[in-house]
Amino acid sequence: MNQATLLNRFKEGLGDLLEKIDHALAKPNRDPYAEVDAERRPHEHDTRLLFVDELLCQLGWTRGAGGNVLEEARLQGATTKFMDYVGVVDIAGKPLLLVEAKAWDKPFVSARAGGAFASEADLIVAAIQHVRDGKSEDTSPAIAEWHRYLRQVEGYVRTLKEQYGHDLPRAMIVSGEWLVVFKQPTKTFLVTQVRDDIAVYRRREFTARAGELFNLLHRSLLTQDAPIPLRPAQLRQFLVLADVAGAFRGVHVHYDHKGGSSLFTPRPRISIYPAVFVVRHDDVIYTVMDNNTPVTLDYEHDNVDGESLAPHLHAIDTCSNALLAACVRELGGGLPSQPLGRFPGFPSDTMTRTFVGDLTEANHWFVATGNSSHFLLAEPRVTDCRFHTWAHCGANAIGQSAISVRTVVPRAFFIDSQRHHCAHQVVQDRRTTKCLIAPIDSRICCQVCAFLDHCWTPAEKGDLPCGQ
Numbered sequence: 001m002n003q004a005t006l007l008n009r010f011k012e013g014l015g016d017l018l019e020k021i022d023h024a025l026a027k028p029n030r031d032p033y034a035e036v037d038a039e040r041r042p043h044e045h046d047t048r049l050l051f052v053d054e055l056l057c058q059l060g061w062t063r064g065a066g067g068n069v070l071e072e073a074r075l076q077g078a079t080t081k082f083m084d085y086v087g088v089v090d091i092a093g094k095p096l097l098l099v100e101a102k103a104w105d106k107p108f109v110s111a112r113a114g115g116a117f118a119s120e121a122d123l124i125v126a127a128i129q130h131v132r133d134g135k136s137e138d139t140s141p142a143i144a145e146w147h148r149y150l151r152q153v154e155g156y157v158r159t160l161k162e163q164y165g166h167d168l169p170r171a172m173i174v175s176g177e178w179l180v181v182f183k184q185p186t187k188t189f190l191v192t193q194v195r196d197d198i199a200v201y202r203r204r205e206f207t208a209r210a211g212e213l214f215n216l217l218h219r220s221l222l223t224q225d226a227p228i229p230l231r232p233a234q235l236r237q238f239l240v241l242a243d244v245a246g247a248f249r250g251v252h253v254h255y256d257h258k259g260g261s262s263l264f265t266p267r268p269r270i271s272i273y274p275a276v277f278v279v280r281h282d283d284v285i286y287t288v289m290d291n292n293t294p295v296t297l298d299y300e301h302d303n304v305d306g307e308s309l310a311p312h313l314h315a316i317d318t319c320s321n322a323l324l325a326a327c328v329r330e331l332g333g334g335l336p337s338q339p340l341g342r343f344p345g346f347p348s349d350t351m352t353r354t355f356v357g358d359l360t361e362a363n364h365w366f367v368a369t370g371n372s373s374h375f376l377l378a379e380p381r382v383t384d385c386r387f388h389t390w391a392h393c394g395a396n397a398i399g400q401s402a403i404s405v406r407t408v409v410p411r412a413f414f415i416d417s418q419r420h421h422c423a424h425q426v427v428q429d430r431r432t433t434k435c436l437i438a439p440i441d442s443r444i445c446c447q448v449c450a451f452l453d454h455c456w457t458p459a460e461k462g463d464l465p466c467g468q
Helices: 003-026 044-058 120-132 144-164 185-190 210-217 232-237 310-331 390-396 425-430 458-462
Strands: 069-076 080-088 095-101 170-174 178-182 198-202 244-256 269-280 285-288 300-302 306-308 356-358 364-370
Touching: 003 044, 003 210, 044 080, 044 095, 044 170, 069 144, 080 144, 095 144, 120 144, 120 185, 120 198, 144 170, 144 185, 170 210, 178 185, 178 210, 198 210, 232 285, 232 310, 244 310, 269 310, 269 364, 300 310, 390 425
Parallel strands: 095 170
Antiparallel strands: 069 080, 080 095, 170 178, 178 198, 244 269, 244 364, 269 285, 300 306, 356 364
16 A cells, blocks of 8 residues: 555544543543542553554554464563564564553653653663663662563563574554654664664654654554565565575465365365465565466376376476566566575464465465475385385384375375375374474375475484385
8 A cells, every 4th residue: 555545544543542542541430340540540451452452553563363463472582471562574474563561550761860861762772781781670770660671672682583583673662651662672672772773752742753653663664565475477566686585486285175075085185386485685485376276286197107296296397487487577587596495484383484384274385395396206215115005014004004095184195005105103203293294294205205304314314214
C-alpha cells in the first residue's frame, strides 16, 4: 500500500485509540468489583489490552494465529526469558521489533535524587552504561525500576545477538503514559550509547509526533512483506539484482493424507511444486513459484528398470530450470547459485533455522535443496542394500510386519522393498531427532535424501548398517 495512505491511516487510528483511552480512564466504574478509585490505573495486563495491543495493530502488526507478532516469546539463553512481544519478519522468523510493556502507572524515566541530565535520553544513555558496567541498581543514575527495565532489555538484545545471531532493528519500552524507542538497540546496548538513537515520548505528544512513531515502528518501514509465493515478474517490486546474496532451488510439498475414497483406507498422495528461494544480503527469503500445477511424487514403471523415480525427478528439474531462468530474466543478470549449506534457513518456532519450513496449514512445507532441484535422488548412494526389505533386516526389522501399502501413521510413502524405503530399526532409532523430512515420510532411506550430509557426520554415516 502507498506509504502516504498508511501514514494517514495510522494517524487516524492513533487518534481514535487515544480518544477511547481517555474515555476508558474517565469511567468511574471501570473496575465494577472493586472499591471506586478515580486514581486507579490499569495494571500491565490491562495496559496491553487497552493500549499496546491496539497500538501494534495500528502500526501494521498482526497478533494471533498466523500473525507476525510473537507474544511471551521464549528466549533460551543462560536462563529462559519471556519477551512480551516480538514483531518478526514472518511468524517465528527474524525479529524486527521488541516490545516490553509496563503497567500504566509505572514511572517515567527519571534521575535518582541528586542527579541532573540535559534530557531523558542522556539519562538513559548513562543508565545503560551503568548496566553494561555490571553495577547495581542502588548506584544507577536512574531510579531503580528503570535500571531493571534497561537491564532486562539489555539481556534480551544480548541473547538475540550472541545466541541467535540477530541484530535487533528496533526495541521499545511502553506504558500507557509514555513510550521509549531504541532505534539501534544492538548498538545502543552492546556497543556504544548515542543519545540520538533514543526517542522519548509522553502520551500528550503521541498525536503531534505520530509521524515519528510511524517512521520508527510501523511494520512497513521495518520490513517489506512479499506475497508467498511471488511470480518471477514480481521480483523487481521487492529487490534488484545487487540485493541478491544467492538463489536456491527447492520445492513446495503438499501431503494429502486423505487420498482416495473415505470408504477405504487412505492412500496418501504427495504433490511437488518447484520453487526458487531468492535470498537478500540480510537473509530475507523471497519464495518464487510460477505454476500451480503440481508434479505428483510417484514411481513410473517400464520394461527395463521396473519402478523408477527418474521421470518424476526429470519433470521437476525441467520446471525448476525454467523457473530459475525466468528469475534471471526478470532481475536482468545471473543469480549467484549457492550450495545448500549456504542457505540461511527457514524460521522455526525455536528461532533457529532449518532447510524445511513449515507453512501455517498442516501438511504443507517449503524444502530448500540448494543446487539440486529435489530432496530425493533417483537411486540410493549405497547399491545393493538389503535393508529396504523388512524380511532381510532380521532382528533389526522395524515393527511386527512389513509396510506393504502407503500409510499415514506411521508416515510411510514408499513401501517395503522399494529403493526409497528403509526397514531397519537401528537407522530409525538414530535418526529420530535428525530427520528433516520425517513429517513427509518417516521411513525414507537416508541414502536417497539430499540432506544426508547435513544430518549425519562422516563417522555417523560410516556406522550406519548400510555404511557410507
